Amino acid sequence: MAVRKSHGHVVIIGGGGTGAAILHDLLLRGFTATLVERGELTSGTTGRHxxxxxxxARYAVGDREIARECMDEVRILQRIAPEAIEMNWGLFVALNEEDNAFAPEFIAACQESGIPATEVPVAQALQMEPQLNPAILRAVKVPDGTIDAWRLPLHFFATARANGGMIKTFTEVVGVIRTAGRVTGVRVLDHAAQNEYDIAADLVVSATGAWAGQIAALAGIALPVTPAPGTMVAVKKRLNNMVISQLHPAGDGDIVVPQRGLSIIGSTQWQTDDPDTVEVPAEDITYLTARAAQLIPAFASTPFHAAWTACRPLAGSSGSVEDGRKLSRDFLAIDHGTTDNTPGLISIIGGKATVLRAMGEQTVDMICHLFGISEGCVTATTPLMSHRGYYNPALAGERAPTGGAL
Ligand SMILES: Cc1cc2nc3c(=O)[nH]c(=O)nc-3n(C[C@H](O)[C@H](O)[C@H](O)COP(=O)(O)OP(=O)(O)OC[C@H]3O[C@@H](n4cnc5c(N)ncnc54)[C@H](O)[C@@H]3O)c2cc1C
Structure with a gap:
């Protein structure tokens, strides 16, 4: 096989889902790439969402484009990583008259966004999900599902490594190297060997989520991003098979996700300065458990399993973010050459685990543009290797089976 000449070496900071998707995409488009993660892979928000x-559907009334993008990515993930998702669908249920009145707008917005949302008679909804609150007034079925938060990025990491990507865990970026104004690499601390060294790069991508402001600061850039933690509570039983959401504009504590043998209610949201020192507020556990019980009464009497937080990066500086719920959940790739006179550095912030592949595509499109090359993205049609291949390289060649079309 002819060896392709690399377009250049890219260093990616952050081993969550976004970093995984960027690494995978870069390799398919002819770059060499090294990913550094300060802890274990997925140890940031990705492993806790x-x-x-x-x-x-949750976004359709507010933003049809985000909704359409989610639907597209669900279809793509079904093809390229079916082992990591459970296509169990979802029910949006009306708990009161206000929710009930919201239904027509919700269904219309879903349909305009290409999301097949259909009303289901209440009796049928209760048959489908016997633990649902029997007092619900309305139910709408949508193609939501469950993601295995670890497996999905591991599909990308396994494939990227088999394609020649370098992945360095427990390797923390402690400095950003600038040469004549341009970012030309990073200084890292290897936590296992307890030594520091430099990694040269033609371009550095910060895929550090809630930590993006810290990395930008190492490059002397003030990136207006605010870490916003949210709490989730899990109980020790799968009470529902479908994702159950309240039929209203997105708010706190209005989704119960079935995850393996658990049911998880989420989430709350507040703002912090440091994503590393966040603790679970005790009142969140009480509040979320009560909210879950409005959707699924048995939640309140099911044994508690765990409560934890995960941190989003919200665009906007601390204090200027008025209402995190109203901010777009979409993502933004920022070329700091354009915005901060610091070429050689890109930050990608925002998004959702569901759209990780699209985040990778948009970031690598930007990189190709900066390098002046035209290499199309093929990640939407390239099946990923099994997640098992990451920890057991003997299985790296095993491809994920292709799922049926939605
Ligand atoms: C409460 C909550 C619930 C959510 N629920 C959902 C959901 O149900 N579905 C969904 O699709 N999305 C959900 N999301 C969104 C989703 O979790 C995130 O969009 C996604 O996980 C972000 O991935 P990421 O790779 O960008 O960030 P992260 O996973 O946070 O990765 C960033 C990585 O950078 C590393 N890092 C930081 N600093 C350094 C450094 N100096 N050197 C090296 N590495 C560094 C961190 O250790 C971390 O691993 C939720 C988010 C929250 C907060």
């Missing part, structure tokens, strides 16, 4: 595969 709610686990909802978003059809986009």
């Amino acid at each position: 709610h686990g909802q595969l978003h059809s986009g």
Whole structure:
């Protein structure tokens, strides 16, 4: 096989889902790439999120484009990583008259976004999900699902490594190297060997989520991003098979996701300065358990399993973010050459686990543009290797079976 000449070496900071998708995409488009992660892979927000595969229904009334993108990505993930998702669908249920009145707008917005949302008679909804609150007034079925938060990125990491990607865990970026104004590499601390060294790069991508402001600061850039933690609570039983959401504009504590043998209610949201020192507020556990019980009464009497937090990066500086719920959940790739006179550095912030592949595509499109090359993205049609191949390289060649079309 002819060896392709690399377009250049890219260093990616952050071993969550976004970093995984960027690494994979870069290798397919002819770059060499090294990913550095300060802890274990997925040890940031990726390994702690709610686990909802978003059809986009939750966003449809507010933003049809985000909703449409989610639906597209659900279809793509079904093809390229079916082992990591459970296509169990979702029910949006009306708990009161206000929710009931919201239904027509919700269904219309879903349909305009290409999301097949259909009303289901209440009696049928209760047959489908016997633990649902029997007092619900209305139910709408949408193609939501469950993501295995670890497996999904591991599909990308396994494939990227088999394609020649370098992955360095427990390797923390402690400095950003600039040469004549341009970012030309990173200084890292290897936590295992307890030594520091430099990695040269033609371009550096910060895929550090809630930590993006810290990395930008190492490059002397003030990136207006605010870490916003949210709490989730799990109980020790799968009470529902479908994702159950309240039929209203997105708010706190309004989704119960079935995840393996658990049911998880999420989430709350507040703002912090440091994503590393966040603790679970005790009142969140009480509040979320009560909210879950409105959707699924048995939640309140099911044994508690765990409560934890995960941190989103919200665009906007601390204090200027008025209402995190109203901010777009979409993502933004920022070329700091354009915005901060610091070429050689890109930050990608925002998004959702569901759209990780699209985040990778948009970031690598930007990189190709900066390098002046035209290499199309093929990740939407390239099946990923099994997640098992990451920890057991003997299985790296095993491809994920292709799932049926939605
Ligand atoms: C409460 C909550 C619930 C959510 N629920 C869902 C959901 O149900 N469905 C969904 O689709 N999305 C959900 N999301 C969104 C989703 O979790 C995130 O969009 C996604 O996980 C972000 O991945 P990431 O790779 O960008 O960030 P992260 O996973 O946070 O990765 C960033 C990585 O950078 C590393 N890092 C930081 N600093 C350094 C450094 N100096 N050197 C090296 N590495 C560094 C961190 O250790 C971390 O691993 C939720 C988010 C929250 C907060």
